[in-house]
Amino acid sequence: MNTILIVDDDTSFGMMIEGFLKRKGFKTQYASTFNNAQSLIEEHQIDLVLTDYRLDNATGLDLLPIVKKQNPSTPVVLITAYSDIRVAVNAIKLGAFEYIAKPINPDELLHVINRAFDKQKKSPRKKSAVPKGEYIRGINRHSLEADQQIELIAPTDLSVLILGESGVGKEYVAQRIHELSTRNGEPFVAVDCGALHTDIASSELFGHKKGAFTGAMEDKSGHFEMVKNGTIFLDEIGNLSYDVQVKLLRAIQERKARRLGANEEYPISCRIIAATNEDLRGSSFSGKFREDLYHRLNEFSIKILPLRERKEDILFYGYKFLDFALNEFGKENIIISSGVKDIFQNYEWPGNLRELRNVIRRAVLLCRGDEITVAELPHEIKQPVKVSEQNSPVQLKDAKEKSEREIILETLEQTKYNKAKTARILGVDRKTLYNKIHKYGIEL
Template identity: 50%
Template structure:
């Protein structure tokens, strides 16, 4: 896009200047700032085609920038810059609407390619007022997908068993809980269930409960009538009505408030909903699939999640295994992503050399398949030989602490992922002087999840 306007939000002024000068040499107009509040003022004064924002900033995080764009429906795109410690946040940003994420240290060619591709993509859009979530005909998560967003069954025993379970439960009307880490494809699994069910001709509506504000979650899910509350200027159709005759997918279900949980339980039991401020019951015919990376059973026992709702939802459960625990899938998906990257970048890389294969085998893959796809695309861009070499990989991938074998000498020790997660939480708590609200915001999790993890890891 010729003369596209870019807003760069980066607090490392030297780094910011380098990026600005580089992009301006390629005929882009670049404004820069180091703070989120200043960025919001600039966005109100001037339209931008693209925002490139660092994740960690002095007065907040890049996720707040993304949420502002989504909420205010600005006609722009967002690229998130992250460190490898923030890779799971980057995965979540894609679900919320980010066009792409790139990791530090940034390679100039990678940056330019990412910017060019982002500007060809549709702008990051807010959700229309008359619908709280897009009716998903092509899920946005890229975990188990090729470039065509087709579900690809893995070759590992875990993936084959998962596919068998999907085939068994799909034709039924059972509610399903899908468990697994971010980036393991929970939404794709849910869409797979829908597509193999008798409801496949109906809508598939996907909602990220973690992105719903507590004040408006009830309205988003069940709708409201005009005048129900301040700002309710018109009637609103909720997600359950939109999903009528099909499947509704509720991601991060544990984030719903107790009050909304009660309404959800009623919708399941009576197959009826009532809009906020409404007086009439509306019948709905919806199959419910939920996903979480929390232990809902434990949360129910602690009174943090309604136990009766948990049992109604958990008629059948599936586990999406993280990439580091299903070795046979690693190079199966790597080959698919290599083919996708070759096609996207107009290259013909044949594969990975043995050293790269060994690095892939020992890396912990905290961002799962999304991270694998991005690393391969970056490496294809930088590779000039027939095979991807170690030099084309991000530096962080080569660090010993990111190895899946680190601290995992016996089955009795915690996984490398848990060690990294604990270290990240401790580091963040120390940085904010143990202000848990600030820590939760920086880590991009809610306070309840943070408290659970502090208890789990025995952090003082």
């Protein structure tokens, strides 16, 4: 019998979830504090962790390394408020299996848990961020042009820089380039540079020798070494620190790299594809991103427009995602109502394709009839808060009556924590926004 650890500092809510799961045949453990949860994870066999994001003196994300240390294949499911969705999406990049937004739907909770256990049985240690065969060509003119560029550049060995907002499918584009290239029989390794802490970035990319730094208990191969003759995809490349940029530039120029603490070098023969949702060209002019590294990465660029700028693709992708969701949940003959179609076409989709797919998956799960109606949509989709970039409430440099922290928080909430859009509205670049978020201790 599978054991599920429930972690929530709201005792009544946690016990309600515990009672529901017990009735469904699961064995459960409950922890109301972070420290209690840590003890249970270390002392007991836990098969799945279901944790609230906001805990007493920590967050659900802080449990991730503890769980993975005990058993890397144990799924962690994050429970989060809708305003924390951006954090939840980042949690998945850091190793969480899935997130569930409050208020919790019992059927959705049960489906996610069963899916986690099914995946664990089939492949307990395998994690594929981009399933093969899921690249979908859009029908918008710009989408078709981007697809032509992908087919043109794929057979070459040129480095490619993919530009576009979060959620537009940059990793799918990178995977598609790899699949159409002569390297398609070699590994494809995706690295989220935004999730790499400065202290470990060099180790993750290039590897280290035992004893190279405190905590280096054994030799470790880096991503560049493991990918061999395949393709390495460096997502959110603009988040790399200056020191790591220097090491990356040297590795690209010399086609050689060295593990931390090692004397010998190993050859680099992989193809490099990078992606960013920032203005790297502007950052290179301002000195925040090395200009020589920018040009090394940008031998060819592909720009993917946000979903709101290619309206023809909204329903096209919507129907594709509907088919996927029907198959996933074992349902059939469900259509999208005309009212929902109108909402989809007028909504700005700050999360782009990722958000569209999540909204449709949720709607299919909640749908009791043969038609997705407005009732199955999240409140934020039905009544979106529109933020005008042209009529920004206030620019950071002109702030007088409000503190920067208040303005940043207010704008993040208005944009549903879309950091790229928040930066544009506030008149700063994204890196400056990140620095201020860190400076003021703003939780995302």
